[in-house]
Structures are given as structure tokens and as C-alpha cells.
Amino acid sequence: MPAPRRTLTRTRTLTRILALTGFALLASGCKGQWSRLGWPAPVTQEGRNALGVWYGSLVTSAIVGGFVILLILWAVWRFRLRNPDDLPRQVRYNLPIEVLYTVIPMIIVSILFYFTAIRENDTDQLGQKPDLRINVVGFQWSWQFNYLDDGVSVTGRPGEPPQLVVPVGARIRFYEQSTDVIHAWWVIPFLFKRDVIPGRVNEFQVKVDHAGLFQGKCTEYCGVDHDRMLFTVLALPKDQYDARLAQIKQLAQSGADDRYSVYTGPTTPVEPKPGNNQRSHS
Ligand SMILES: [Cu+2]
Structure with a gap:
């Protein structure tokens, strides 16, 4: 009778498809997001x-x-x-x-x-006293990173993502502020995002334990160029970080690169008084 034979062939095909799919999932899981069920490392x-x-x-x-x-x-x-x-x-x-x-x-x-x-x-x-304090300022439509203890600022423009350089293994305290509307700061491999709200200072602290270049973006729809609020975080070993920061300071002081400037704002971000919290960013 042909029917059982057809059934047998179908079963074999199905088993093969399942085995191949399983193998593909496992193989990709070894190096990719499958092992984390879709999440970045x-x-x-x-x-x-x-x-x-x-x-x-x-x-x-x-x-x-x-x-x-x-x-x-x-x-x-x-x-x-x-x-x-x-x-x-x-x-x-x-x-x-x-x-x-x-x-x-x-x-x-x-x-x-x-x-x-x-x-x-x-x-x-927030844990122990931080080794490094960064003030993240969101504005329509980019970001400014102020190194509060080193007196330099990095400012992006829409479509020209700024880069924040941080040392591996240091406790980094972030102070988030907005000059206009609500944004949200998300460094993808931090697996964490926090709203950046006008009139408030939101804080969090992390320690980055891998060197690498990480992508980040605004995750609160904040206006027509929201999708251009991109940035990167470059985590470097301490000695390379020190060298890079010295370079940034030099660029800020010489004015050779307009993405970098000398930071003269408060060394600890303060919450603006109610009613006077708009457009403090120029
Ligand atoms: Cu935004």
C-alpha cells in the first residue's frame, strides 16, 4: 500500500527539517543572540x-x-x-x-x-563614589556629553553622532538632563535605558567591564529628527582612555574641532527651578 510509505517519507523529511533547524539555531547560538534569546551581549x-x-x-x-x-x-x-x-x-x-x-x-x-x-x-x-562623572544632555536632536571632572564637552549634531569615551572597569555616574522635551538614553549593550526629562536630573551608575564600541540611541520619540539622535560609547582600557582624553582636552582648548569644547558649567548638575527649565542649552 502506498499510503504508509508516503507517511514514512513525510516523517523523515520533517525530522530532517527539525534537525537542520535545531542545528542552525545551536550553531548561531554559539556566537550570537540566540543563546541570549534575542538580546545583545x-x-x-x-x-x-x-x-x-x-x-x-x-x-x-x-x-x-x-x-x-x-x-x-x-x-x-x-x-x-x-x-x-x-x-x-x-x-x-x-x-x-x-x-x-x-x-x-x-x-x-x-x-x-x-x-x-x-x-x-x-x-x-548608585553604589560607591564614582570614578568618573558624565553629564548627558539631550536636546533636539543630538546629545552633549560633559566630562564634569575634566572640564570638556563633546557635542553632536543630528546625523553626526557624538562619541563618549569611557574607561573599562571604572564606576561611571551618569547625570541626565534635557533642554527641551523628553528623550531617553540607551546604550544598547548596557541593556538599560533611562528617560532624560526636562527640569530633572536623572542619575544612574554602571561599570563597563568590556572594551568595545557600543551603539546608542534616543528611545523616546522626541520630534521629527528623533531617529538621528544616535551616539556611540567607546570603552577603552585605562591607559588608552587617558591618552584619548588628553587628546580631547587638547582639541577642546585649541578649538581645532568644533565637536569638542571647554566645559564651564556646574560641576554637579542641578535641577533647574520650576518654570525656568527650558532652553538652557544653546
Ligand atoms: Cu530624543
Whole structure:
């Protein structure tokens, strides 16, 4: 009979496709984002914490999803129509089951909330005194980075992303300010973003533990050129960072490159008084 043979061939093809897909996923997972289930590689401890929450949530969702799919399949099979006249017993209001499917999701959500809140608290901790303080100023439509302890500023223009250079292994405190509307500062491999709000100084602290060039962008829609609010963060080993900073200082003082200027603002960013917080950036 041809039918079983066709079934066998189909099964073999399906098995091959599954095996190839699995191999492709595993192979790409060794070096890429598959192993992190779509997330970029973190370069800070805070980023690794966020990744942990992502793994936990995803595994929980997979377990819940798998369980629900199994229940659906079981119900479809168990209560299938065997005979056109055979209507299954019609039931409603099973109190224990209703209580169960209200209580279990609440427990799952509470556990997810607990871990999210813990990690969020860790990320919000400013920790010890920083080694380096950077004032990030968002404006329509680029960024200015003020090295508060070194007296230099780097200013970008729309389509000309500024670059922030930081040392690897140093505690970096960021002070975010906006001169116009709400922006959000996101360095992709920090796996973290924070709103930049006019009239406020938002702070966070991280330690970058990998050298590299990281892409960043504004993630709050802030106007027509929002998509041009790009920037990069270059993390260098301490000696290379020192050399690069000396070069930047020299460029700022000589005025040879208009992206760099001498910073003369406050050494600790202050929140502007209410009603007087607009357009302080020129
Ligand atoms: Cu923006």
C-alpha cells in the first residue's frame, strides 16, 4: 500500500527539517543572540542582571505556554466527538478549578514581580563614589556629553553622532538632563535605558567591564529628527582612555574641532527651578 510509505517519507523529511533547524539555531547560538534569546551581549553587571530577568520571564512563559498547549491538546483528544449523537455532558461553574486558575496566575505574576523589583532596585543603587562623572544632555536632536571632572564637552549634531569615551572597569555616574522635551538614553549593550526629562536630573551608575564600541540611541520619540539622535560609547582600557582624553582636552582648548569644547558649567548638575527649565542649552 502506498499510503504508509508516503507517511514514512513525510516523517523523515520533517525530522530532517527539525534537525537542520535545531542545528542552525545551536550553531548561531554559539556566537550570537540566540543563546541570549534575542538580546545583545551585556557589557555591565546591571546588564547581566536585566538579562537574568529576561531569561527567568521567558522560561516561565515557555513552561506556562507549554502546559496550556498540552491541556488544549488533551481536551481536544479526550472530548473529541466519537458519535454525532453523543453530546458530551454539559458542565459549568467548577469552583475549585476557577479558584485555581485565578490563584496560580497571581502567584506567577507575584514571583515575576518580585525578581523584577529586586533587579530594578539593584540597578537603581548608585553604589560607591564614582570614578568618573558624565553629564548627558539631550536636546533636539543630538546629545552633549560633559566630562564634569575634566572640564570638556563633546557635542553632536543630528546625523553626526557624538562619541563618549569611557574607561573599562571604572564606576561611571551618569547625570541626565534635557533642554527641551523628553528623550531617553540607551546604550544598547548596557541593556538599560533611562528617560532624560526636562527640569530633572536623572542619575544612574554602571561599570563597563568590556572594551568595545557600543551603539546608542534616543528611545523616546522626541520630534521629527528623533531617529538621528544616535551616539556611540567607546570603552577603552585605562591607559588608552587617558591618552584619548588628553587628546580631547587638547582639541577642546585649541578649538581645532568644533565637536569638542571647554566645559564651564556646574560641576554637579542641578535641577533647574520650576518654570525656568527650558532652553538652557544653546
Ligand atoms: Cu530624543
